[in-house]
Amino acid sequence: MAQAEVNRRRTPEKKKSSEGKSLKGTLASVMIMGVLIIVSWLGVWALYLSR
Amino acid sequence: MKMHRYEKIWLLFGTGTLLVFLIIVGISAFYMGNQPPSCAVTLDPQKVDETPPFDQPGLKQIGEDEYQLTIVASAFNYDVGTEDKVVKIPKGSTVHFNVTTKDVVHGFQLVGTNVNMMLEPGYISTYTNTFKKPGKYTLLCNEYCGVGHHLMAATIEVTE
Numbered sequence: 001m002a003q004a005e006v007n008r009r010r011t012p013e014k015k016k017s018s019e020g021k022s023l024k025g026t027l028a029s030v031m032i033m034g035v036l037i038i039v040s041w042l043g044v045w046a047l048y049l050s051r
Numbered sequence: 052m053k054m055h056r057y058e059k060i061w062l063l064f065g066t067g068t069l070l071v072f073l074i075i076v077g078i079s080a081f082y083m084g085n086q087p088p089s090c091a092v093t094l095d096p097q098k099v100d101e102t103p104p105f106d107q108p109g110l111k112q113i114g115e116d117e118y119q120l121t122i123v124a125s126a127f128n129y130d131v132g133t134e135d136k137v138v139k140i141p142k143g144s145t146v147h148f149n150v151t152t153k154d155v156v157h158g159f160q161l162v163g164t165n166v167n168m169m170l171e172p173g174y175i176s177t178y179t180n181t182f183k184k185p186g187k188y189t190l191l192c193n194e195y196c197g198v199g200h201h202l203m204a205a206t207i208e209v210t211e
Contacts, residue, residue, distance in 0.1 A: 027057040034064055041072075051165050 088168035089176040096172040099123060099153045108132045116144040124170050125153040127199030129190060136205040145181045158193030161207060169194060182209045 079085045099105045104121045109132020111119045118140060123130040131138050140146060150159055152170040159168040159176065163186075168176040182188075192203040 023055055023057040027061060030061040031064070034061075034068060038068065048165060051163070 088178050089174045092175040093173055110138050119147045122150045124157040126197050127203040129205040131205050139208045139210055142185045142209050142211055148178045150176045155196050156194050157196050160191055160193045162189045185209045185211050
């Protein structure tokens with residue numbers, strides 16, 4: 001029973017599955033993170049210039 | 052190597068941002084001449100009182116609307132050259148701060164301005180600032196220096 005489970009996991013069908021995944025969510029979160037970093041940087045810079 | 056289109060987009064975005072930041076730091080350092088407040092200018096920390104200009108701390112006018120302010124920090128005091136530890140500066144003047152410490156590491160922060168330095172024994176810290184807004188600015192120590200750390204303060208008063 002356990003051996004059958006191991007054999008099933010070893011089958012190479014998993015290799016293909018990661019390529020077809022949608023990366024929209026990853027793109028969105030990376031861009032949100034990037035914009036946050038840029039906005040906070042600009043905020044600190046504006047504070048520096050205004051003083 | 053096969054790469055997802057989105058992966059290319061965010062790698063380009065990240066690398067581009069890094070490049071922009073590095074270019075800004077480069078322009079600031081090499082074109083505009085910005086440097087750390089303590090830039091390897093040294094003196095003997097045991098002879099601060101005999102070394103000019105630290106033998107006579109205080110405000111000195113060196114040009115029209117231009118001053119040099121020499122301050123000696125020690126535990127737990129800023130010697131700004133006046134009894135009441137208040138320095139009066141006319142609005143719109145440019146002040147070159149010239150500061151050192153006689154004993155341990157002290158901080159030098161003028162609250163509400165960009166003047167914020169670390170004072171290390173044996174080094175001279177400098178910073179130039181133009182005071183555009185009148186008011187009272189508190190000078191305080193922001194590096195823990197001992198039991199009297201919280202008492203270490205002076206005032207810069209920018210007058211109309």
